[in-house]
Amino acid sequence: MGKSRIRKPRHLTALAAAALAFGVLAGTGTSAQAATAQGYVNGWDWEDDDWADEGLVSTTHHSNSGAAGLWQFVLWADGYLTEADVDCKFGPKTEAATKKWQARFLGASQADGVVGNKTFGAASQRLGRTAWSGNATMTYGSKTLGRSLTDGSYFFQTNYTNGFVVANYNSAANCR
Template sequence: MNKNIRRKTSRRVTALAAAALAFGIAAGPATTAQAATAHGAVEGWGSHKDDWADEGLLSTTKHAHSGATGLWQLVLWQDGYLAESDVDCKFGPKTQAATKRWQRDRLGAAEADGVVGNKTFGEASKNIWTTDNGFSIRYGYIYIGRHVTSGEYFFHTSYTAGFVKASYTSAANCR
């Protein structure tokens, strides 16, 4: 990893840790994975590996401008299907096309419908991992967080205005 990437990653870890300490946010385990759009946000409990396997739909018509869409775009960015600057919390044609490519590559052509549901989110959650200290959760090279009491996920990129809650109904701090 080159020095610039290490330096950026180090700054993000520090920022995430500071926010977590200030707001009581951590990646700590609780019970079993439970989430849906009715809960208002992408959330999970217990093992982070199955947190996203029961999430609601994201598409050009379902939760198309939301923090949950931003979290999905972060997955697409980290997996090489979007640029970081494309993480804008808007599920438009570019995100739909990237989602179809991601689904085709990971789930097969028959599953490539451009709609993010349980199967797609569940497949992505297999690539979530915790850091050595067990405090932070990562997808690719980006640190994401999970609130210690609500289980709600949040994230930050260079293009967001602070931390973004992975809400189905709000896109606060997104562009």
């Protein structure tokens, strides 16, 4: 048997507590499905392949959306953007940061500035789960985000958002 991927939580984070209080996290999951058909970045089961079936996010695809914000969250966690840059708008600065991220994690030949299943998939291999008992508190690097157990949707919050942002492909609700 391989080692368990579930890490015991050291404490309940504010993100998980707030999400639970708002009823965002509840229920059980099913098998993974392509998220663009559902309208948001989602995942089930083990987190390291959650994002491998995602749609496109770029300056021309879902450029003003919670999905773009989630990608910016990844770039912030990896040091390619600042927290203030997470505004759910995939513009030239996010595109340049994406190319640098892709060159590092996928190789220079893959650095096209478009986030699709290969780029999202590589990022999802860096996801971790810190709690899984009635809620899903996830980490990407040193940053905390959430995943709903009801529908698998990912959500996050920064000091610059207006509450939780669902990684929706067609909405930038709660973004600046």
